[in-house]
Amino acid sequence: MIPFGLAFQLLGLSSLTGTRAALTLLLCMVGGRFGLIQVPPDLVFATQLPAMAGVLALAVIEEFLERDHDFSELLAVLRYGTSGAAGFIAAAGLARVYAAAGNVAPPTWLAGIIGVVLSAGTFWLRRQVHTHLTAASAGMRGPRTWLSRFELGASIGLGLSILAAPVVGLVFVIAAALLSGAVITLAAALERARRRECPACSFRARDEASLCPSCRAPLPIARRLEGGVRLAI
C-alpha cells in the first residue's frame, strides 16, 4: 500500500512539472538542500551548487519561453520532452527518497512513468487553455500573458505546499485541472454557438461566413460584424 503522503506528492509534483519543469526540479533540489526532503546519498549531487546553478539557468530560460506564446508553440514538441523528462525525474526521485527512508514505495520506473503521463497530460491541458486565451486576445495585456505570470507564482507556492503540506497541494492541482477543463469546455461551447449548418454539405460554418469552407457554396451571413473592431492575431 503506497502511503497517502507519497501519492499526493507524486501527483502534485508530476503535475507541476507540466507547468514549470525546471522550476519544479529546482524547488525539489532546494528542498533537499535545506532538509525538507531527506536526500539519499546517491542523489546528494543534485543538491550541490553546480547542479542547482544549472537548473536555475534552465528555469530562467523556461520562464522567458513560457511568456511568449509564439515561442511556446514553436518549441511545443521539445517542451513535451522536457516536461516528461522532468516528470520522470521528479516522480522517480520521490519514490527513491521514500524507499531510502524505509517507507513503502512503488518501483522507481513505475513512479517515473506515472510522472511522465501526468506531466505530459498537464502540459497538454495548459496548452489548450493558452491557445484559447491567445485566440481571445493577444499581446502584453491579453489574458494569456496574465495567466502565465500567475502560473509562475502559483508554481512556487504549489511546489512549497507539496513538500510541506501535500494535501493542500493536491487540492490546488485538482482545482486547477477542473478550472482548465471548464475554460476549454466553455470556449468550445461558445464556438459551437457561433456556427450553423451549411444547407449543401451540413458542415457547421461560422455565422459570419458568406462561403462554406467545406463545399464553397455561398451562404447568407447570419451575423454581421458591426461596431468596434478588435484586432486579433
Add this chain to the structure above:
Amino acid sequence: MRSRSEHREEGDVAIGLLEAPTPRVVGKYDAIRGPPPDPILDHRRRLLYQGRCPGCAERLDSGVALREQPCPRCGTETKLPVAEPLSDALRARFHRRLWGILGFVAISQLLFGWFPLLGSAAVVGAAALHRMLLLDPASAHLGSRRRLVTRWTVRLGVGATVAFSLVLHELLVLVPGVAGWVKALLAAATVEGLGLATLKYVTWQIERERAGVPVAKTEWVVVFGSLGLLGAATASFALAVWWVVDRLGGLFGGLS
C-alpha cells in the same frame, strides 16, 4: 505615395487597424473612417482585422493576410486593405504619441530625477508604453516566426538600452547641479531613439513579410544566442554569489 487624408477619403483604415486594440481608439476608428460605403465590404474587412477569412470566417494563419495569400480553406482573396500604407500608418501613430511620451518622461525626470531609481522608473514605463502602443499592434499581422524574431529582437535591444541608460541616470545623481535637466534630456533622447529604432525595424520586417522573404538564420542566432547567454549569465551569477557568501562565511568564522 498617398497622404493620410487620401487614405481616409478612400475608406482605407490604416489608422483604425493600428489603433484597434484599445477600445477608446476603436471608437475613433469609425469616426475617422466615416460611414462604410458597402455593408458587406465593411463586414469582410472587420473579419480580416479579427484575423479571420473574409469569406468563410475561419481563423487565418498569421501572416496570410499581410502576404495577400488566398484563404487555404475556401480560396477567398485575403488582401488586407491596409497592407500598403501600414508603414506610413505606423509612422503617423508613433509621431502622434511620441510627444506625449516624451513630455511624460521629461517632466517625471525633472520632478523626481533627484531621487535615486524613481526617475529611472519613467524610462522603464516609457519602454513598456512603446511595447503596448507600437510593438504589439504592429507585429500582430506578421507570421508567427517573424513575429517571434521581431518581438525578441526589439525586447533585447530595448532592454539593453534601458539598462545602460538607467546606470547612466543613477551615476548622474552624483553630479550636483546638472542632474535634473541633463537626466531629463538624456531620458527624452533615449525614449525617442528607442522609438525610432523600433519603428524602423518593425516596418522593415513588415515589408519583408509582404515580400515573402523568409526569416534569416542570423536572426534566429540573435534569439537563441541571447537565451543561451541569459542561461550562462544566470548560472554564473548564482555561482559568484555562492562564492562570495562562502568566502564571507569563512571570514566571519575565522574572526569569531
